[in-house]
Amino acid sequence: MAPIGVELLVQDHHVMMDNGILQVTLSKPEGIVTGIRYNGIDNLLEIRNEESNRGYWDLVWNSATTGTTGIFDVIKGTSFTIIMENEEQVELSFTRTWDPSQEGKLVPLNIDKRFIMLRGSSGFYSYAIYEHLKDWPAFELGETRIAFKLRKDKFHYMAMADNRQRYMPLPDDRSPPRGQALAYPEAVLLVNPVEPELKGEVDDKYQYSCDNKDNKVHGWICTEPPVGFWQITPSTEFRSGGPFKQNLTSHVGPTTLAMFLSAHYAGEDLVPKFAAGEEWKKVFGPVFMYVNSAYEGNDPLSLWEDAKSQMVMEVQCWPYSFPASEEFPKSYQRGNVRGRLLIQDRYVSNDYISVNGAYVGLALPGDIGSWQRECKDYQFWTTTDEDGYFRINGIRTGDYNLNASVPGFIGDYHYDVVMTITSATKVLKRKKEINSASNVGCDIDMGDLVYEPPRDGPTLWEIGIPDRSAAEFYVPDPNPKYINKLFVNHPDRFRQYGLWERYSELYSDQDLVYTVGVSDYSKDWFFAQVTRKKEDNKYQGTTWQIKFNLDNLDQTGSYKLRVALASATFSELQVRVNDPKANRPLFTSGMIGRDNSIARHGIHGLYWLYNVDVPSSRLVEGDNIIYLTQPRSTGPFQGIMYDYLRFEGPSSPSSK
The missing domain is CATH 2.70.98.10 (Beta-galactosidase; Chain A, domain 5)
Structure with missing residues (x-):
């Protein structure tokens, strides 16, 4: 019937x-x-x-x-x-x-x-x-x-x-x-x-x-x-x-x-x-x-x-065919984009790397990474297959940049040539244009796109996984007084209330110290660098240490510390090397972030990437310490979540 x-x-x-x-x-x-x-x-x-x-x-x-x-x-x-x-x-x-x-x-x-x-x-x-x-x-x-x-x-x-x-x-x-x-x-x-x-x-x-x-x-x-x-x-x-x-x-x-x-x-x-x-x-x-x-x-x-x-x-069924408003374009009034995304990182492989599950998307023209702050227009995202191929269908007409976020690699891919999507009945290719009698919008073939993620030299050590999230780090058990039973023994164990308070309990006397080659980031790197609550119910900033050994110091080159943040809330990241009391840090981010992810069980907010030059004159052969300070401390929710940290040695001539 x-x-x-x-x-x-x-x-x-x-x-x-x-x-x-x-x-x-x-x-x-x-x-x-x-x-x-x-x-x-x-x-x-x-x-x-x-x-x-x-x-x-x-x-x-x-x-x-x-x-x-x-x-x-x-x-x-x-x-x-x-x-x-x-x-x-x-x-x-x-x-x-x-x-x-x-x-x-x-x-x-x-x-x-x-x-x-x-x-x-x-x-x-x-x-x-x-x-x-x-x-x-x-x-x-x-x-x-x-x-x-x-x-x-x-x-x-x-x-x-x-x-x-x-x-x-x-x-x-x-x-x-x-x-x-x-x-x-x-x-x-x-x-x-x-x-x-x-x-x-x-x-x-x-x-x-x-x-x-x-x-x-x-x-x-x-x-x-x-x-x-x-x-x-x-x-x-x-x-x-x-x-x-x-x-x-x-x-x-x-x-x-x-x-x-x-x-x-x-x-x-x-x-x-x-x-x-x-x-x-x-x-x-x-x-x-x-x-x-x-x-x-x-x-x-x-x-x-x-x-x-x-x-x-x-x-x-998207885009739907039934909305009556002309402001909602039908399939034939939209365009498509396809291509392949490859990675080139000479310190990982001599060949191009195809990545499964990379996010590829179109957003308003802007700078590298601007898509995550874009909030006025439309965005169109898809994921790559195991060979790096992608296809984005149903794109509204307009001007866009193509962007990508690749799990396992820091930074953002950004194809900064403005791409114009039209509802014209033709098929576009990157270097030539072929007229077609098709009744669909434009179809753009980007061909092979190569992302060279930020990299100067070989990895000497790394902490975490570059995936825009702090979920792989140590997330403590919640205070038994404040539990949501759903998230006990759950992959999203970070969604418990009050985890920020556990830092002061676990590190009551001194801040976190992480020793490369000995420590395990899933057990020894707290998921958020938060403030410490003092007995007078006031708060103080915290300084974490990364201890590492350099067997052979290259005194002619420059080292690089890459710090990817998964979240920041009214906070500041200061970096010092081998001198915790240095009046001026080697690097400071200034006050950043308002994402409030620590209080809201988010494990990530907006993504930040900092590339810090570390002159060899700041280092010594043997034991070294990097100090990461978050000094701002007017409340419990100020802090940062790290996504990934990597320390690179100077570029070797053979790798150039």
């Missing part, structure tokens, strides 16, 4: 989309999702909440010139339009138009929120078009997202990865007297939860954060009846910051988020700042809100497996 067509019911203050599988009700003209009826449940959303606090788009903006906090705005449309209505598809538009009389009161954006329901689809889609016009005032956009507040009496099990799912506390458990706030509001100790087995656990929404590259499906399961509500993001093209940028997913509420733009794990660097008169337009989404059900008696966790399968289908 064919699925029934989509029907639309328009009332005075509400509008309902119905395809026989589910019914979605929105307020009119505001465009707030007030109800989702499915599988015998009148409303999956929290009926105790006001209608404006159930399913909504929101943003945080600021008219000032600095800062990531600002004015919170649940976006309410002032005009309602039916874009499309037939048995196959309904698309609705809820718009809010800005004018100068609203300056300082509303974000200076025209916003068009769209909602789509298709025949036979167990869910609905949403996307939005944001536009800043010429002559409009300056502003900053700190965050924008879609939030869904589900019924707390039904949705108790949350899943966002195969190994990150659990029965969650109730929202009541987070409020006094059941919950006790810890070092920051998001982290709460459950002292008297409704479910006694959760007593003594810590709940913190940041423990369920996820890299953009992995953030494709998450949501909640109701067990009676077995029903799932899932947020599926089929593409990362509209998310800022690249594949490693972390965003929130689902958390106690029960709440599910579709994050499009945020400063989380990055700070102000990921807050787009728009100048007065700067013209800008961007489409966020579409994303898919998927609902599913199981037969009574079946394992409710099968709903998670089904949601993952649905996510794969949505990814394969």
